Amino acid sequence: MRVDVAGEPVIARAYGLADRANEIANTTDTRFGIASGCKPFTALAVLSLIAEGTLDLSTTARSVLGSDLPLIDDEVTIEQLLSHRSGIGDYIDEEDPSLDLADYVMPVPVQQLATTEQYLAVLDGFPQKFPPGERFSYCNGAYVVLALIAERASGIAFHELIEARVCRPAGMTDTAFLRSDELPRRAALGYVEMDGAIRTNVFHLPVRGSGDGGIYSTVADVAAFWTALFERRLVSEAWVAEMMRSRSDDASDTSRCGLGLFLHKTRDVAMADGMDAGVSFRSVHDPAMSTTHTVISNTGDGAWPLTRALDDALDLT
Structure with missing residues (x-):
């Protein structure tokens, strides 16, 4: 964990x-998976393409996907995907009360999910939940669709796009979409309790993440990300303001x-x-x-007790 004030760690x-x-301890520069913590990075990659005129908030997913993922409504836009208001069916639906992330939830062998295009195999077959724009509904699949759109529109592989548009300009030297089956030094294994045993999560998650999650980072790099974003080194002041403008005041109770x-x-x-x-991660x-x-x-x-305590200490409840 880390707390920064005025850009400096305290x-x-x-x-x-x-x-x-192997009894290797976590350190303050350990690289951890941050799951959906990478969604802001995906959004920034897309917004950077909008800023340069390659895409627009009103661009429809269909105009880029062509015949792929035919159950996505033709009117779904990039803005709706970014704001969780697209209504598309989700391959991991967190609104499903029966969902248990400790289960093996991926419908294809996880080693087959190493590139964003390979995620088409898990995104297909889910009908619209509601008309585009009707309401908020958190959607992992929307962010993989955004990664597909960004990759196809730019002609640059999504993982490389995140490196070029987010990590490099922010100085996030320890942040990358690592493969879970060849983690480098200083990368933490994830652990799940199953059947009374503690096991690694290598069979639970895609071998390499995409737009909805799976990047690895450090607490220092996350702090560098916020600094770069609000210093307008990633997108302009106008686009930062758009990111901070609420599209759904009722996303949750908090x-x-x-x-x-x-x-x-x-x-x-x-x-x-x-x-x-x-x-x-929070x-x-x-x-x-x-x-x-x-x-x-x-x-x-593991993150939740400490992040709640920090909210209280910093008057962010």
Whole structure:
């Protein structure tokens, strides 16, 4: 975990083990999977393409997808995908009360999901839940569709696009879509409790993430991301304002939804979070107070007690 004030770390702590079998401890520069914490990066890649005129918020998914994913309504736009208002069917529907992320939820062997185009195999076959734009409904699949759109429109592989449009200009040198079956030094294994045993999450998640999740990062890189975003090094001031403008005030009891970012219920505070098998992540940035707090864990629930305590300590409840 890490707390930054005015761009400088004031607290940085690490707990637990990155590799239980080899008793390798987590450190403050351990690289963790951050699950849906990468959705803001996907949004920024798309917005950068809009800013240069390659796409538009009103561009329809159909105009880029062609005949792929025919159950997506022809009127679904990039803006609706970014703001979780597209209504498309989701391949991992977090509104399903029976969903257990500790289960093996991927419908194809996870090693077959290494490129964004390969995700077509899991995105297809889900009908629209409601007409485009009708209401908010959190959607993982929407962000994989956005990754497909960005890749096809730019002609640049999605993972390379994130590196070029987000990581490099933000100075995020330890952030990348790593393969779970060849993790480098300083990368933490994710752990899941199943059948009374603690196991790694290597069979639970795609071998390499895409637009909805799966990037690896560090607490320092996440802090660098917020600094770069609000210093307008990633997109212009106008586009930062668009990201921070609520499209759904009722995203949850505690948050609103902008473009790629969740927002505090009553304040202009930006939030990113993620949860998956063997992953929990939350980062909160208050631009007015120049404060950031980030907690990343390599278990599915490890981040939540500490991030709630930091909310209380920094008056962000």
